[in-house]
Amino acid sequence: MSGTGRAASADEAAETPARGVPERPDRPVGQDAPLVIGERVKRLRKERELTQRQLAEPSYTAAYISTLEAGKVRPSEAALRHLAERLDVSYEELATGRPGHLATALRLRLADAQRILATGDAADAAVEYGRLLARAEEYGLRTEQATALTGLGECALETGELAEARAHFEAAEQQLADAPLPERARAVRGRAVAHFLAGELRYSCYLLESALDELNTSGLQDPGALLQLYTASIAPYMDLGAHARAAQAADLALALAPQVSDPALVASMHRSVARTLIAEGRAAAADAALAKAAELYQQLQMRTELAHCHWMRGYVHAQHDDLEKAESELRTAHSMLISKRAALYTSQVEVELADVLRRRGKADEAAALLRDLLGGLHPDRGAVHAGGAHRLLGLIAEESGDAEAAEEHYVTALSLLERAGAAGDLADICRLLGDLLRSEGRTEAAMDAYRTGLGHRSSPGTTTLGPAPARPPETPWG
Known part of the structure; x- marks a missing residue:
């Protein structure tokens, strides 16, 4: 020395x-x-x-x-x-031990990976997120690790790997365990969406309502976080038949939107709110909301989300018996989702498209489409839509005179929807099954099916959910 x-x-x-x-x-x-x-x-x-x-x-x-x-x-x-x-x-x-400006450089690359997911291929985005996760782990950058894990979860959602998506979102939440809830909102929302897509509607609502309660009762009323969570709650509420709660979440989301600068969040809000408007029979308002969402998604080049807008516009047209326009919109959505390799969403659009094809007299084409897609819609990857596919196959079989096949499909749909707790759809499938059994003279069995359906219709959603989440004590944005 x-x-x-x-x-x-x-x-x-x-x-x-x-x-x-x-x-x-x-x-x-x-x-x-x-x-x-x-x-x-x-x-x-x-x-x-x-x-x-x-x-x-x-x-x-x-x-x-x-x-x-x-x-x-x-x-x-x-x-x-x-x-x-x-x-x-x-x-x-x-x-x-970290290179200078490493965190800043990683955040820029994470934003680039998000753009790849929005405009390109989820698999390519996942590769980039994986690289960035390894880099963040090497230098112990917890916030950047959580962002990369959340991105990987969103990639897995798009490709339909729901168990993998849940694992990534849970890991992201663990990385942010000591952070304020607004910083965890994106990961919480992602995990809730993964459970929703798997048909676990009640648990999805539980996750979202718990987070909303924490935000609204602790003073952490971050408008962006609240908007994410209220928007995400609309779909599971609707499938559970809890339409009043869905409408309330939509109203609160609309009130929050002017305080949020992220156009992707605002677009998602308009798309989700459109679903409540459709349920209320307000087709023109729903179409206007979807147009706003589509305009923002077009500007942001978010192709999967833009496909969802075409999907919902197809649904609106189908509800008003404009089947030609409905088929056109759904085929556009279908083509866009195939190009994005969004397997689960592609299958879900195919259920809607098959319904339109059946109503247009193209029963054979509809049945073939449904049989092909059911392989990808097993119970842990879209129970509600799998139930919808079996419902349609039951209708096609019944219309062709095959009562035995129709009953088999209706019973399968009933089992899937009961597992998911989709109250509104359950009431409908019970009615179809009851009508079929009654037409065959099986009165007692038909009465049992009707009673089951009435039980789900009597108070939709309220028997499967706890108390409604707390409302914000003050809404300065309202």
Whole structure:
């Protein structure tokens, strides 16, 4: 070791703990332990072929550098900035081991990965998110890890890998366990959507309502987080038959929208609100909401979401018996989703398209489409839509005179929808099954089916949900 005999300067003395006085155990925020920093300084010094004296001068001594490299002293910020300049690295890299501006660079690349998911292929986006996750893990960047995990979850949602999606969202929430709820809202929403798509409607509502309660009762009334959660709750509420709650969530989302600057969130809100408008018979208002959403999605080049707008517009046309326009919109949505390789959503659109084809007299084409898609709509990947597919196959079989096949499909649909708790659809399938059984003279069995349906229709949604989530105590945006 060179230069050990030089007297310590006043600056050096300030850096060196007094003999017999233990070093403070607490470390400056974001700084590694002294031993880790010392080893880093030693490695960088040797890579640059500097002696301890050369590194120390003019502000410190070689003896101080030796003590620091041995991990026996915690360097101050001033000392680290001096050493960083001499070693030609950033202060952040010397203090934490992270390259300078790494977090900023990662956030930019995460935004690029989100654009790939929106405009390109989910598989390509997942590869990029995976790379960024590994990079964030390497340097312990928890927020960026959570963002990458959430992105991977959204990729898995699009490709229909719902168990994988749930795992990614849960991991993201764990990374943000100590963060305020608004920072976790995107991951919570993603996990709830994954459960919803799997047919676990009640649990999806539970996750969203719990988060809304926490936000509204704790003062953390972040408009963007609230908008995400209220918007996501509309679909499971509707499928459960809880139309009043869906309408309330839609009203609160509409009130929040002017306070939110993210156009993708606003577009998602308009698309979800359109569903409540359709249920209320307000077709013109629903079409206007979908047009607003489609315009924003077009500007953002969000192809999957734009396909959803075509899908819902097809549904609106079908509700008003404009079957030609309905088929056109649904085929557009179908083509867009196939190009995005969004397998689960593609199958769900095919159920709607098959219904329109059946009503247009193309029963054979509809049946073939339904049989092909059912393989991808097993109970853990879209129970509600699988139930819808069996319902349509039952109608096609009944219309062709095959009562036995019709009954089989209706019973299968009933089982799937009961598992999901889809109250409104359950009432309808019970009516169809009851009518079929009655036409065959099986009166008692028909009465049982009707009673089951009436039980689901009497108070839709209220028997499967707890108390409604708390409303915001104040709504300054209203």
